[in-house]
Amino acid sequence: MSGEADIKYECVRCGAVTTASELAQLPELKCICGYRVFRKVRPPVVKQLKAV
Numbered sequence: 598m599s600g601e602a603d604i605k606y607e608c609v610r611c612g613a614v615t616t617a618s619e620l621a622q623l624p625e626l627k628c629i630c631g632y633r634v635f636r637k638v639r640p641p642v643v644k645q646l647k648a649v
C-alpha cells in the first residue's frame with residue numbers, strides 16, 4: 598500500500614466533507630455554505646485479518 602492519506606475535513610455546520618487538497622485550491626478556507634469551521638475526519642481504520 599502506498600500513497601499519501603488525503604486528510605478530510607467536515608464542515609461542522611452543514612457536514613459537507615472536503616479533502617485537504619480541495620481546500621488547498623480554494624482562495625480561502627471556507628465551506629460551500631460559507632462556514633469556516635471544519636473538523637478533521639479520521640479515515641476509518643481497516644484492520645487486516647489473516648485467516649490462519
Ligand SMILES: [Zn+2]
Pocket residue numbers: 608609610611612613628629630631632
Ligand atoms: Zn458547510
